[in-house]
Amino acid sequence: MAELRATPYLQVDLDVLEANVAAMAKHAAAHGLAVRPHAKTHKTLEVARLQLAAGATGLTVATVAEAEVYAAAGVDDLFVAYPLWVDPAKGARLRALAEQAALTLGVDSVESARAMAAQLPGARALVEVDSGQHRSGVPAGEAGALAEAAAHSGLDVLGVFTFPGHSYAPGAQQSVAAQEATALREAAASLADHGVEPAVVSGGSTPSAADTDGSVLTEIRPGVYVFNDAQQWELGVVPPESVALTAVGTVVSHAGGHVLLDTGSKVLGADRAPYSSGHGRLLDHPDARITLLAEHHAVVAWPHDDLPERGTPMRVVPNHVCTAVNLVDELVVVRGGAVVDTWRVAARGANT
Amino acid sequence: MAELRATPYLQVDLDVLEANVAAMAKHAAAHGLAVRPHAKTHKTLEVARLQLAAGATGLTVATVAEAEVYAAAGVDDLFVAYPLWVDPAKGARLRALAEQAALTLGVDSVESARAMAAQLPGARALVEVDSGQHRSGVPAGEAGALAEAAAHSGLDVLGVFTFPGHSYAPGAQQSVAAQEATALREAAASLADHGVEPAVVSGGSTPSAADTDGSVLTEIRPGVYVFNDAQQWELGVVPPESVALTAVGTVVSHAGGHVLLDTGSKVLGADRAPYSSGHGRLLDHPDARITLLAEHHAVVAWPHDDLPERGTPMRVVPNHVCTAVNLVDELVVVRGGAVVDTWRVAARGANT
Numbered sequence: 001m002a003e004l005r006a007t008p009y010l011q012v013d014l015d016v017l018e019a020n021v022a023a024m025a026k027h028a029a030a031h032g033l034a035v036r037p038h039a040k041t042h043k044t045l046e047v048a049r050l051q052l053a054a055g056a057t058g059l060t061v062a063t064v065a066e067a068e069v070y071a072a073a074g075v076d077d078l079f080v081a082y083p084l085w086v087d088p089a090k091g092a093r094l095r096a097l098a099e100q101a102a103l104t105l106g107v108d109s110v111e112s113a114r115a116m117a118a119q120l121p122g123a124r125a126l127v128e129v130d131s132g133q134h135r136s137g138v139p140a141g142e143a144g145a146l147a148e149a150a151a152h153s154g155l156d157v158l159g160v161f162t163f164p165g166h167s168y169a170p171g172a173q174q175s176v177a178a179q180e181a182t183a184l185r186e187a188a189a190s191l192a193d194h195g196v197e198p199a200v201v202s203g204g205s206t207p208s209a210a211d212t213d214g215s216v217l218t219e220i221r222p223g224v225y226v227f228n229d230a231q232q233w234e235l236g237v238v239p240p241e242s243v244a245l246t247a248v249g250t251v252v253s254h255a256g257g258h259v260l261l262d263t264g265s266k267v268l269g270a271d272r273a274p275y276s277s278g279h280g281r282l283l284d285h286p287d288a289r290i291t292l293l294a295e296h297h298a299v300v301a302w303p304h305d306d307l308p309e310r311g312t313p314m315r316v317v318p319n320h321v322c323t324a325v326n327l328v329d330e331l332v333v334v335r336g337g338a339v340v341d342t343w344r345v346a347a348r349g350a351n352t
Numbered sequence: 353m354a355e356l357r358a359t360p361y362l363q364v365d366l367d368v369l370e371a372n373v374a375a376m377a378k379h380a381a382a383h384g385l386a387v388r389p390h391a392k393t394h395k396t397l398e399v400a401r402l403q404l405a406a407g408a409t410g411l412t413v414a415t416v417a418e419a420e421v422y423a424a425a426g427v428d429d430l431f432v433a434y435p436l437w438v439d440p441a442k443g444a445r446l447r448a449l450a451e452q453a454a455l456t457l458g459v460d461s462v463e464s465a466r467a468m469a470a471q472l473p474g475a476r477a478l479v480e481v482d483s484g485q486h487r488s489g490v491p492a493g494e495a496g497a498l499a500e501a502a503a504h505s506g507l508d509v510l511g512v513f514t515f516p517g518h519s520y521a522p523g524a525q526q527s528v529a530a531q532e533a534t535a536l537r538e539a540a541a542s543l544a545d546h547g548v549e550p551a552v553v554s555g556g557s558t559p560s561a562a563d564t565d566g567s568v569l570t571e572i573r574p575g576v577y578v579f580n581d582a583q584q585w586e587l588g589v590v591p592p593e594s595v596a597l598t599a600v601g602t603v604v605s606h607a608g609g610h611v612l613l614d615t616g617s618k619v620l621g622a623d624r625a626p627y628s629s630g631h632g633r634l635l636d637h638p639d640a641r642i643t644l645l646a647e648h649h650a651v652v653a654w655p656h657d658d659l660p661e662r663g664t665p666m667r668v669v670p671n672h673v674c675t676a677v678n679l680v681d682e683l684v685v686v687r688g689g690a691v692v693d694t695w696r697v698a699a700r701g702a703n704t
Contacts, residue, residue, distance in 0.1 A: 040647060138607065253461060262703075326618050351361075
């Protein structure tokens with residue numbers, strides 16, 4: 001059956017997925033950390049349920065629309081880790097959500113706190129801290145003043161959070177985990193100085209998770225770890241054996257002496273970090289390199305003279321699994337090489 | 353109404369779209385070229401109908417699944433511009449398609465021609481030629497031998513095609529159009545030498561379209577021109593006034609003294625060419641630069657001290673519009689600033 005499925009499609013190896021979920025749960029427990037996985041990676045109810053069954057305290061999401069999908073499926077504890085700007089329309093959606101789930105929201109300015117409080121008085125919030133990625137959040141030393149102002153405007157400020165996204169660089173994982181801990185420690189102290197108890201100190205990314213400082217953080221929010229991807233592989237965060245998701249493609253041509261696969265950017269995504277060796281990796285051929293990626297073409301520089309025959313299936317590891325998953329409507333689930341299920345990508349495109 | 357729609361979403365300016373469709377039709381008519389637009393860009397029945405109404409001879413698609421969507425909507429002339437590997441399952445789908453529409457398929461090897469002919473005897477085919485992009489296709493001088501073998505295996509070979517994708521480089525448009533013409537002229541001559549009449553000589557990309565040699569080509573297959581994007585703008589192919597599609601986002605934060613928009617890679621796509629100045633452009637603020645793109649964050653270096661207020665809407669031009677459109681389920685259509693329609697992205701995710 002599996003070999004007749006039209007390519008390209010995304011496939012999840014259930015054994016590897018379950019092992020990844022269990023390993024992160026074990027790691028967090030050993031360090032006294034709660035796990036609140038970022039569900040933007042998988043966008044899939046079945047994976048969320050595996051995470052919750054393994055002890056996750058709730059889910060992290062990036063958008064209100066993602067929260068709506070998970071809440072509708074019965075997930076009752078959701079954190080929107082984003083500096084939301086809450087206008088009246090978003091306020092109405094958040095009020096509806098707050099009746100379905102324990103809801104916590106991100107905030108990174110006094111203005112956004114006031115807008116949020118105007119729509120959702122008493123909303124639980126975490127102050128976002130910039131621990132070095134310089135994407136969003138306030139400097140750690142300003143977290144307390146913002147928390148106090150947010151509390152004054154009517155929010156229930158529970159603590160602080162950061163995303164140490166600069167952990168996505170070769171060799172940076174330990175130092176970035178240390179920066180994360182330093183920033184969150186300073187931010188938590190700043191909250192206490194302003195009379196706000198920092199009950200939640202939340203951080204974590206997949207690359208930095210192994211080096212998380214359990215004496216500072218109370219919670220981690222890794223996302224990619226469930227599937228892993230070529231970025232994690234090439235950063236040395238995981239071995240290829242821990243990659244649970246691949247794009248299954250077919251060799252369609254030998255043009256130019258290369259292997260041409262039908263796994264283009266419309267199924268792999270176009271993410272390419274400066275450290276990436278190509279546009280994804282071949283799981284079963286680690287010496288091959290994807291040198292050119294178009295929407296429906298992946299040109300592979302093959303390391304040997306004997307090219308695989310046209311029609312041969314190939315498993316390609318996307319560079320960034322979060323954007324790959326968001327391109328498809330379903331994931332084909334295999335165990336021991338046999339298809340055992342298909343899972344709907346329930347929150348695909350839930351951007352708002 | 354429009355200002356209450358939750359961001360981010362993709363918006364099409366219908367006046368600009370119609371002007372783009374008309375301009376390409378006029379250009380092609382002036383040079384005696386047929387237009388067979390590549391419908392992978394828009395994936396939308398309404399845009400296809402505008403193109404056909406403007407005189408397009410049919411549509412180009414990249415996948416059998418795209419062909420199925422357009423054929424089901426009544427488009428009766430389709431070219432799959434891809435080096436298809438036709439296994440029995442794909443053969444069955446192609447036979448069903450061939451009953452709905454005049455179908456032409458791409459072929460770039462004797463082996464793929466034989467596999468195709470075994471499933472679909474008598475299928476119309478074009479031999480793919482590599483005019484310099486080195487993605488797929490055979491060298492021009494080998495086109496005739498392949499055409500003869502394909503005809504011998506039972507295909508109805510109508511001519512040759514190429515995609516001059518190396519036109520996506522600064523200043524390359526004229527020289528690449530010349531390379532395209534040289535390659536197609538040689539390939540057509542090669543077919544004639546092997547007793548196959550090259551009735552169709554098909555090429556064309558949006559960047560090279562203006563410089564297409566009408567004395568060699570019979571047909572062009574531009575795709576992006578309907579919407580345009582930041583790549584076309586930054587290559588100097590079109591002015592920003594010809595950009596018909598934007599991602600509408602909202603200023604959500606001023607973190608770090610930047611403007612943070614909610615138009616991340618999950619609505620813009622992550623494509624970034626070497627010549628791109630950033631991760632997309634702001635249509636109404638050409639001096640701004642998107643310096644960091646995450647899934648739901650676009651960090652904008654603002655060119656002035658006065659940042660736009662949080663909550664302000666912004667129109668962002670994706671770098672590569674084809675991958676952006678493939679991320680959403682619908683396009684919001686405006687004329688004169690007012691929403692007049694929404695169009696379903698009917699072939700979104702049609703990768704197989």
